[in-house]
Amino acid sequence: MPTERKSIHGQWSNRFAFILAATGSAVGLGNIWKFPYIAGENGGGAFVLVYLLCIAVIGIPIMMAEVLIGRRGRQSPINTMRTLAYEENASRHWHLLGWAGVVGGFLILSYYSVIAGWALAYVFRAGSGLFTGLTADGVQSIFSNLVDEPERLLAWHTIFMVMTMIIVARGVRSGLERAVRLLMPLLFVLLLLLVGYAWNSGAFHQGLDFLFQPDFSELTANGVLIAMGHAFFTLSLGMGAIMVYGSYLPDNASIAKTSIAVSLMDTLVALLAGMAIFPIVFANGLEPGAGPGLIFQTLPIAFGHMDGGAFFGMLFFVLLVFAAWTSAISLIEPAVAWMVENLGMTRIFASVTAGFTTWLVGLLTVFSFNIWSDLKPLAMIPVFAESTIFDLLDYLTANIMLPLGGLLIAVFAAWQMKRESSVDELAMGDGFFYRSWRILVRYITPVAVVIVFLNAIGII
Ligand code: PHE
Numbered sequence: 001m002p003t004e005r006k007s008i009h010g011q012w013s014n015r016f017a018f019i020l021a022a023t024g025s026a027v028g029l030g031n032i033w034k035f036p037y038i039a040g041e042n043g044g045g046a047f048v049l050v051y052l053l054c055i056a057v058i059g060i061p062i063m064m065a066e067v068l069i070g071r072r073g074r075q076s077p078i079n080t081m082r083t084l085a086y087e088e089n090a091s092r093h094w095h096l097l098g099w100a101g102v103v104g105g106f107l108i109l110s111y112y113s114v115i116a117g118w119a120l121a122y123v124f125r126a127g128s129g130l131f132t133g134l135t136a137d138g139v140q141s142i143f144s145n146l147v148d149e150p151e152r153l154l155a156w157h158t159i160f161m162v163m164t165m166i167i168v169a170r171g172v173r174s175g176l177e178r179a180v181r182l183l184m185p186l187l188f189v190l191l192l193l194l195v196g197y198a199w200n201s202g203a204f205h206q207g208l209d210f211l212f213q214p215d216f217s218e219l220t221a222n223g224v225l226i227a228m229g230h231a232f233f234t235l236s237l238g239m240g241a242i243m244v245y246g247s248y249l250p251d252n253a254s255i256a257k258t259s260i261a262v263s264l265m266d267t268l269v270a271l272l273a274g275m276a277i278f279p280i281v282f283a284n285g286l287e288p289g290a291g292p293g294l295i296f297q298t299l300p301i302a303f304g305h306m307d308g309g310a311f312f313g314m315l316f317f318v319l320l321v322f323a324a325w326t327s328a329i330s331l332i333e334p335a336v337a338w339m340v341e342n343l344g345m346t347r348i349f350a351s352v353t354a355g356f357t358t359w360l361v362g363l364l365t366v367f368s369f370n371i372w373s374d375l376k377p378l379a380m381i382p383v384f385a386e387s388t389i390f391d392l393l394d395y396l397t398a399n400i401m402l403p404l405g406g407l408l409i410a411v412f413a414a415w416q417m418k419r420e421s422s423v424d425e426l427a428m429g430d431g432f433f434y435r436s437w438r439i440l441v442r443y444i445t446p447v448a449v450v451i452v453f454l455n456a457i458g459i460i
Contacts (some may be wrong), residue, residue: 005074007247009337010173015253017177021326022236022245022262024180027187028327029115030234031270032320033295036277038226040288043218044210047227048274050219054231055267058448061440062237062406063259065413068425070246071255076337077101077240080247081412090416097408101240102335104401106354108239109331110361111393113164114369116324117156118296119317121146126313131304136284139300143293147369154366158359160321164328165355168336169348173248180326184265187319191269193312194276197302207279210288211271222383225456228449229399234266236327238402238409240334247337255426256433276302292390332358365390399456407449414442 012018039047073080078098085094125131125142134142146152198204232238246255273295280298281288290297303313332354339350368375368389378384378392387395413422419438423430426437454460 003072003074005072007074008341010171010248011250012173012248013177014250015258017173018245018249018253019258019261020177020180020184021173021248021330022242022258023184023265024323024326025236025241025245025330026234026262026266026327027184027269028323029112029119029320030230030327031266032191032273032323033115033119033292035230035234035270036274037290037292037294038230039211039274040278040281040294041291042220042223042226043215044278044288045212045214046216046219047223048211049214050224050227051230052267054228054448055235055263057440058228058406058445059231059235059237060259060263061437061445062232062410063235063242063263064255064426064437065409065441066237066240066242067246067249067255067259068422069409069413069417070243071249071251072421072425073243074247076247076341077243077334078338079341080243084412084417088417088421090412094412094416097405097412098240098334098338100401101238101243101405102338104239104397104405105241105331105334106358106361107393107401108233108397109164109328109358111365111390112324112328112331113160113358113362114153114157114365114390115292116160116321116328117153118146119320119324120156120160121152122296122300123314123317123321126300126303126317127310129310131300131309131313134300134304136286136297136301139297139304142300143296146296147293150366150370153369154363157362157366160324160328161355161359161362163325164332165351167325168329168332168355169351171347179322183319183322186315187323188269188272190312190316190319191272191276194299194302194316195272197306198276198279201279201283201302203282204279206282207277208275210278210282211274221455221458225399225403225452228452229403232402232406233398234270235263236330238405239331240405241330243409244334244337245330252427254428256428256437365393403449403453407446410441410445410449414438 012021069084070080073084075083078095081098082095085092130142198207236242277295277298278288280302284301286298303309335354336350339345340347373388375389376387377389378387384392423434426434428434
């Protein structure tokens with residue numbers, strides 16, 4: 001029996017709108033900025049293989065679990081967990097999972113916004129023709145100029161947070177559907193254009209080999225954890241973003257098909273970004289392991305040497321900002337939905353409160369690229385010897401909080417919820433597909449996550 005619940009925040013107009021919104025959440029800086037740089041730092045091919053494997057066996061089943069929980073509860077993740085825990089006779093502590101997601105969302109958005117600010121800054125740098133004819137050195141100094149200046153980073157971070165709060169205040173549904181429908185395909189086309197440039201860069205094969213030839217001697221246990229963490233990060237899983245979007249999903253939409261569609265699109269975008277970037281890295285003698293600045297130090301070379309590069313460059317960074325924007329709003333939506341439900345706040349007030357808090361935490365990241373760049377708070381732990389505050393925030397959220405959140409979501413959906421509840425909500429019958437999903441979330445994903453954790457801390 002489907003529940004009669006309705007979300008007080010409204011509903012997507014149809015399944016397609018949800019796919020757009022969830023894709024908007026999933027496709028973001030994670031695909032274009034983060035994936036290439038962590039693949040570069042962790043040796044390429046073998047890392048990419050583990051990441052793809054994690055998307056398939058962990059990511060997709062957990063996305064289904066998250067949407068299923070969200071749609072059944074039809075409230076913010078905190079209240080959804082509370083309601084479902086009650087209905088399923090599970091411990092009332094399950095709502096803490098919703099809280100952990102809210103905290104994770106704040107922390108992620110705090111640094112996400114700073115990086116999105118870099119993309120914003122690059123819209124103007126590209127548009128003014130600054131990249132024309134530049135060499136790798138020139139591009140590097142433009143990047144350093146930006147991140148070395150705390151005031152500049154702060155200004156862009158502030159602008160991006162304000163942009164995000166405006167959309168969240170208006171409600172995630174208005175405008176979002178239309179923007180994503182138009183801009184996502186455009187981003188895709190521009191990525192193809194960049195891959196075309198990389199094709200002619202003289203190092204296309206070298207780039208592809210790096211990305212797709214697994215060399216397992218390059219992969220550490222920590223690298224495996226980073227690959228798995230990224231599968232969660234890039235699909236927006238483990239903190240309630242997809243859950244809250246699922247709570248706006250109409251009753252008749254197929255959860256399995258939508259989850260698979262979103263995951264495929266997300267993965268495709270990441271792989272295209274990698275195929276554009278690594279050939280440029282090798283053709284210009286750059287370092288694949290250059291770190292968070294990687295795309296900002298490679299793509300401008302491509303734009304600086306192609307016809308119409310100023311225009312395409314500007315357009316690319318505009319689209320990157322949009323992609324980041326549609327992800328950012330999903331990072332804060334679980335908190336805002338809860339504030340509206342429980343504190344009786346208006347959406348506007350809730351957005352401003354949440355946005356200001358995030359902005360404040362974002363200062364940690366702003367400073368970790370300049371005045372605090374030598375501060376390595378956990379230097380006594382070998383893996384963190386070189387980690388700045390930004391690196392640690394990223395590690396804590398993407399590699400620990402999201403996989404842990406995802407693990408608990410799987411446990412709730414497959415062990416705490418009654419079988420009938422999930423059969424009913426997934427609405428794909430009780431046959432082969434349902435059973436495979438259930439085996440995956442019941443056994444495979446929890447065990448895989450635990451093994452990767454234990455492996456990374458050196459226990460196995
Ligand atoms: N998936 C987004 C990206 O790849 C980031 C994100 C993580 C969004 C977690 C929501 C929740 O950029």
